[in-house]
Amino acid sequence: MNLQQLEYILALEEHRHFVKAAEACFVTQSTLSMMVKKLEEELGAPIFDRKQKPLAPTPLGQKVLRKARLVLQQAGQLKAMVDWEQNQLGGRFRLGIIPTLAPYLLPLFLPSFLAACPDLQLDLREMQTQEMERAMLAGDLDIGILALPFGHPTLVQESLFYEDFLLYGDDFEMEKNYFLTEELDLSQLWLLEEGHCLRQQLVDFCALQLQTGESRQLNYLAGSLESLRMLVDYQGGFTILPRLAGQALPPKQQASLRSFAAPQPYREIGLLRPANFERQALLDLLKEQIWSHLPPACPRELPAAGKSWPVHFED
Numbered sequence: 001m002n003l004q005q006l007e008y009i010l011a012l013e014e015h016r017h018f019v020k021a022a023e024a025c026f027v028t029q030s031t032l033s034m035m036v037k038k039l040e041e042e043l044g045a046p047i048f049d050r051k052q053k054p055l056a057p058t059p060l061g062q063k064v065l066r067k068a069r070l071v072l073q074q075a076g077q078l079k080a081m082v083d084w085e086q087n088q089l090g091g092r093f094r095l096g097i098i099p100t101l102a103p104y105l106l107p108l109f110l111p112s113f114l115a116a117c118p119d120l121q122l123d124l125r126e127m128q129t130q131e132m133e134r135a136m137l138a139g140d141l142d143i144g145i146l147a148l149p150f151g152h153p154t155l156v157q158e159s160l161f162y163e164d165f166l167l168y169g170d171d172f173e174m175e176k177n178y179f180l181t182e183e184l185d186l187s188q189l190w191l192l193e194e195g196h197c198l199r200q201q202l203v204d205f206c207a208l209q210l211q212t213g214e215s216r217q218l219n220y221l222a223g224s225l226e227s228l229r230m231l232v233d234y235q236g237g238f239t240i241l242p243r244l245a246g247q248a249l250p251p252k253q254q255a256s257l258r259s260f261a262a263p264q265p266y267r268e269i270g271l272l273r274p275a276n277f278e279r280q281a282l283l284d285l286l287k288e289q290i291w292s293h294l295p296p297a298c299p300r301e302l303p304a305a306g307k308s309w310p311v312h313f314e315d
Helices: 003-015 016-027 028-042 059-086 101-116 128-135 197-206 225-235 243-249 280-293
Strands: 092-099 120-126 143-148 155-169 238-242 256-258 266-274
Touching: 003 016, 003 028, 003 059, 016 028, 092 101, 092 128, 101 120, 101 243, 101 280, 128 143, 128 155, 128 266, 143 155, 155 225, 155 243, 155 280, 225 238, 238 243, 266 280
Parallel strands: 092 120, 092 143
Antiparallel strands: 143 266, 155 238, 155 256, 155 266
């Protein structure tokens, strides 16, 4: 038994004539007759009374036809669902992104991405990594953009690009473009509050022994990179920004950026998704849109040994 046989018996019910039903199905009359006969043999009962003129279904055949119509409807719904999930660039799409990336990456690719899929309903959320994990495991999030590595047995991570970290401060020597970590007064470093993965990355890189801040008159728990930048502008000290955040600064503020000497710190940005995520066409489009709008200073592969990220910024 197959769907084609069900289509044939429904056509035969509609036209009540083998030749007309075959023409409607674009097959020969002999092919249609043979397939209907095979189905009747498999069921062990006739579906149509061939003695009647015009052809008519038997009482049992009427029940078979009702069920066949339902099966074909459900098969059509199944096909539509699969096409929608795998290939169509429409419907609801729930995307999460970490706060230290959202203001700088989204403006680069989001307008083009939305233009490429006008039927998409995008639910976009800024969320920290742990919140992203909880939402995805609960089935409330389709894709996350975050800093890697991230480990969970039922979630899949995929690398997108790398961005290095830059120093931001007004007190740096103008003629000096690169700094070693040991050259920095880490007591003057402003960091994001706990809960941001970027904070822990920088703490690990700088080998910081974080103190409670008694040596400072001002203790400030910053929730965004923009708050840190403004704090440096008005209070002094310095902070550390990812490349895209530095790229987004006005030229006047970019003059306050410096690079780390090699080996330069960096972070890997990637996608997080459930293992059973099936909308591959949408996932591929998202990746291509991000890659095509990244500046050259955010490579998909790490720079070769001995090579540094550029100091200057692209327009």
